[in-house]
Amino acid sequence: MSLMQGSVSKITVRDVRFPTSLEHHGSDAMHGEVDYSAVYVIVETDADDQITGHGLTFSLGRGNNILAKAAEVISGQITGCRIADIFGNFGVFWRKVTQEGQLRWLGPEKGVVHMAAAGIFNALWDLWAKRAKKPVWKLLADMTPTEIVNLVDFSYITDVLTKEEALKILEENKPTQGEREEQLRSGGFPAYTTSIAWLGYSDETLVQKCREALDEGWTKFKMKVGVDVADDRRRSKLIRDQIGWENQLMMDANQRWDVNDAIEWMKQLAEFRPVWIEEPTSPDDVLGHAAIAKALEPFNIGVATGEQCQNRVIFKQLLQAKALKFVQIDSCRVGSINENIAILLMAKKFNVPVCPHAGGVGLCELVQHIAMFDFLCISATTDGRVCEYVDHLHEHFVYPVDMRKNSYMPPKDPGYSCEMKRNSLEEYEFPNGRVWTKLISDGKFKL
Ligand SMILES: C[C@H](O)[C@@H](O)CC(=O)C(=O)O
């Protein structure tokens, strides 16, 4: 059967939410009670193969219905399209959808509309990889450099990266790709864990989670900070007492501070030797990040950001302004793999490591593919690279991540790994799934 057979016949969008706030999972300095949620997208075609594409985009609960509505509206542009017109020139198709003349007024390329587009494009990638009988990372890695650059919309970034430069990067790495694939298959891609220290965890939970993580072989950890500096110092000491000083510690403020507060706050946490401070201030403040990065350099603390960076243009500016030492791509914030490739290529040009964000539901499953592709085809190294891992909700996926010690093992199943189990979709659908009906009737949640 041809990879390009048929047309999109139906796109279904579902609102799925998990009550993670009940145990304070996912809590940080700005997002206290979060219910990890997904707008879940299923793409069907009229081809004989019965293969469907499954994708998602991520939110924290309230507003997931708004995101779902945006996904339904965008779907209208895709239903009926020939598969050959989608994957035959995916970069052009991506641009057509994300630049649609009426919808782009709501962005452009940012916020709800762009996140919804990510969910749909994630499903299309899943469909393509399943048809090709390959996991997404391998589908990408087997493409020629020309095929890869044709996935990308270079608009607004050609002042720092042209298509020709991108092609050169990819061509230079091609001859040594096989060695890296062997390395990936045997050792996986390095990861760190955030699941030890969400801000809402008690000290007992924190200590217990650190011990469990150490037993599992973790060597890199991230903690949440930002509400009270004295408390941050106390918790940092508690964590260092558990994990020791050889292991790495990262800190994440989730945009809590103004620029000068961030600098002063981090000087008070410097003695705990954080590798980076993540999202110290507003994700839109490029020059603010640059000021923080400069001020914290003498303390050997890098700035990391990206999980709420709206698009490739903001990443471009952050890189131009030397405002970050670690690029944190996200699989659902910008326009899926197509736009993330642009960001990976710019990071390579500026020689800044990409350390993907994955704190959410399904984000580990998705972003591991992009991290692996980056290693194989773009960065060509794992030095200084580490992909986030959180240990929540993997049981709901048909092809959950395979973690060995502290590394992501490359997925073997065809697709983009984010297909959810049918039963989970039904139980956690909001607000009428069994789990939510019960929580609402027990008075634990209000509509
Ligand atoms: C609200 C989310 O859990 C957020 O805290 C995740 C995050 O910042 C991260 O994983 O990094």
Ligand SMILES: [Mg+2]
């Ligand atoms: Mg973060």
